[in-house]
Amino acid sequence: MNRSMRAARPRWRRPATAAVTALVTALGILAGPPAGAASGKPGPAGAGPVVTRAALDPALVAGRGARVAFLEQEAENAQTNGEVIGPDRTAYTLPSEASGRRAVKLLPGQHVEFTLPAAANAITVRYSIPDAPTGGGITAPLDVAANGKRLRTMTLTSQYAWLYNQYPFTNDPNADLLHPDWWITECSCVPAGTTPYPSITKPFRPSHFYDEQRLLLGRSYRAGDRIRLTVPARSNAAWTVIDLLDSELVGPPRVRLRAANALAFGADPTGRRDSAAAIERAIAYAKRKKLPVYLPPGTYQVNRHIIVDDVTIEGAGNWYTIIKGREVALPTPAPDGSVHTGVGFYGRDAADGGSRNVHLSGFAIEGDVRERIDTDQVNGIGGAFNDSTFDGLHIRHTKVGIWLDGPMRNVRITNNIIVDQIADALNFHTGVTDSLVADNFVRNTGDDGLAMWSEATANARNTFDRNTVQSPVLANGIAIYGGTDNTVSNNLIADPVREGSAIQIGSRFGAEPFTGHLRITNNTTARAGTYELNWNIGLGAIWLYALDRSIDARIEVTGDAYLDNTYNAIMLVSEWGVKDLYSISNVRFRNIRVDGTGTSVVSARTAGSASFQNVDARNVGAVGVNNCGSFHFTPAGSEFSLTDLGGNDGGWLAPWQLPNTITCDDRPPVVPPPPPTRW
Structure with missing residues (x-):
């Protein structure tokens, strides 16, 4: 929502820093493997694919959510020689923004491999790579292979990720507080009213880490075929996090013959020239x-x-x-x-x-x-x-x-x-x-x-x-x-x-x-x-x-x-x-x-x-x-x-x-629940 209201700083009573630390520590373990996966670890070679919806056993969410054409597979359930990160629900961490609060971190040379659960000719990869030291993002390669044969190299980017600081945020990881007069949880203070002015750890409150890319594979692959994502040894990214892979069988392009075809009005399908005016000409003709x-x-x-x-x-x-x-x-x-x-x-x-x-x-x-x-x-x-x-x-x-x-x-x-x-x-x-x-x-x-x-x-x-x-x-x-x-x-x-x-x-x-x-x-x-x-x-x-x-x-x-x-x-x-x-x-x-x-x-x-x-x-x-x-x-x-x-x-x-007994514990201890199962 577009709103400057976040300057309003809602506040309750301020807890001691130790209490906050204990709370954050508890949150770090508040997740588990999806129901349907025997464990949260990558399965043995040859194990079947684990299909999830929002990192859950699909049986738990039957009839709920969008009916989509793709199947979701979490990287932490796939084969990898990388590191499974998470679970973690504390903000400003890579696992906290991952689906299911876990993902796989790859160093150059490492990979994660998914087994297709159904025929597919297209994939979507949700990932994160580091920001540039001064902000603005970097690009980095990711090799895609099917059944051991390299298909192509995707170019990942962090140019649309990595925001920092207080609302409405900044792309600069080295920025000072955007609003020094706002309440800051990390120091339990309003910095502008604090002497000496408290320091903050930079980058301050990094977030919005992930992006995703789609790729047509060029042909259809069968259920049981393997899609491997490898970070090349030459990668300039210190690490690459893979959250999930969505796979889909995309039908052929739709053709509409009786229509105002934008190409006839000068639209450029290569993307080299601006096509706005051509599309507007096609719209005017179509309306007539x-x-x-x-x-x-x-x-x-x-x-x-x-x-x-x-x-x-x-x-x-x-x-x-x-x-x-x-x-x-x-x-x-x-x-x-x-x-x-x-x-x-x-x-x-x-x-x-x-x-x-x-x-x-x-x-x-x-x-x-x-x-x-x-x-x-x-x-x-x-x-x-x-x-x-x-x-x-x-x-x-x-x-x-x-x-x-x-x-x-x-x-x-x-x-x-x-x-x-x-x-x-x-x-x-x-x-x-x-x-x-x-x-x-x-x-x-x-x-x-x-x-x-x-x-x-x-x-x-x-x-x-x-x-x-x-x-x-x-x-x-x-x-x-x-x-x-x-x-x-x-x-x-x-x-x-x-x-x-x-x-x-x-x-x-x-x-x-x-x-x-x-x-x-x-x-x-x-x-x-x-x-x-x-x-x-x-x-x-x-x-x-x-x-x-x-x-x-x-x-x-x-x-x-x-x-x-x-x-x-x-x-x-x-x-x-x-x-x-x-x-x-x-x-x-x-x-x-x-x-x-x-x-x-x-x-x-x-x-x-x-x-x-x-x-x-x-x-x-x-x-x-x-x-x-x-x-x-x-x-x-x-x-x-x-x-x-x-x-x-x-x-x-x-x-x-009942009806109104006071049972108030302002901030009760957090007890991580077990993963959900069928009722």
Whole structure:
């Protein structure tokens, strides 16, 4: 999410440095091998492939998450002569940002080898290599071989990775604090008010380590064939970390004969010449003749926004048609505050009525965004759209994959892959209604994966269904900020890294209030609940946060599964400065399964109430309910009350805790849970 609010520095009571150190130490062991793998070590030669989803046994997440064409294999389950790193859930480490919190570190000359679980002709490699000493990234080779025969050398890059310091971050690893007046956990101080000024270890808070590349192998390989990734001995990278490999059988390019073919209007499929004007000519012709625009296989250079309205643009498939551009500095800032432009398809502004009847499908959008500038409009898709669809796109290296500024209605965003973003993957911002986001795969965002932000005008009647969100580096997998009658269902969210969690329901960022109902239904989270840097506490896999106002709409959380929770499964919290003003009530949890918590099933740090029915829990690290209320500890009990509607198994909700017994341990010890298994 684009927001300067992180200067607000939320804070609770400040713990002693020793307590923080103990907490970090505990976090270092809070992960384990995926269910379905007998151990976390590379298997013996000839062992079959281990296929996972979000580093989990696929049986644990059946029916949840995006239906994708590829199969995921974690490097730590493959054959390697390198080093398995992790598990680790502490921020600013390579394992913490890896899928499943483990990866394989290769030195020059070392390799990792995957056995294909099904026929494939294409792979995606998620990796990390070091930054340049002064920032800006390096490139390094990676050899790809099949069945012992070298196919080609990929050129890896860290030019789109490695951010440092405080929000909104910097590419300079040697930078001093960006905000010396902000609270710093590492020194338990506000540096500007501290004498002598505390030193910080540089690089300070490195993050956003990973990138990924796709490769067509040139032919199809069978199940059981071996794909080996080798770091050449000549590599200039001191190390190369391989997180995972996705393998896929990609069909032939799609051909559209009855269309305005962009090549006929001068588009250059080699990428040497800018094709923006040619694509615009094709769009104008297509609108006159009521035809779609067709972009044949190739790479098309586009370095600015293409404005689209009442048009269909189809590629040959996102493996074949690539719209790629450079980020371009503007000579003077634009009226919206942008200081750069770049590749993107934009609708007309909502103030001008927005665009209508726009359909984009079957191509990739590759940007060139390497730093976070919140005023920049350098998103893959932006503006306002009505009665429109975005399907089968692959978007990477933009600021936000899809940022939509309403009011607008009836948009369907389906079957897209959005990876390696500086900020969000998708954000419904301001008055987006009656729209669907389904079967999208998101990985490695620099902020919320999927968000609805009801700033100024409420989002209403939208659904986020069957999406997968993995490894958001900052903030949440799915975040709902205000709105009316929205639904979050059947999603899979795994491995949030810092200052957020899997699902957040937040009254914050100036959002309109929650009204009507909010349904959170049949979602699965894994290894969620991060260490909130400013508060020095652990968050829940799902957390409700009252900052700007109370949350009292009808919120129903039904059928979710919270697996391998780093801290709590469920958290309800209000900001310390407004804890006596705002509360959270009318929340109903039903048919929930909690498999493993580092601390509690429920942590309440607010006034209000919630009910629980058929909430089953096992492998709970501390007390089932950590009820602090609003921290007044009155003789009447906590300001937060729990209602037991029956069927809550596992002993986590005991009669003596009801309705509002104070059971407050501000920062209980973390007990690593065992890996999740079938219920």
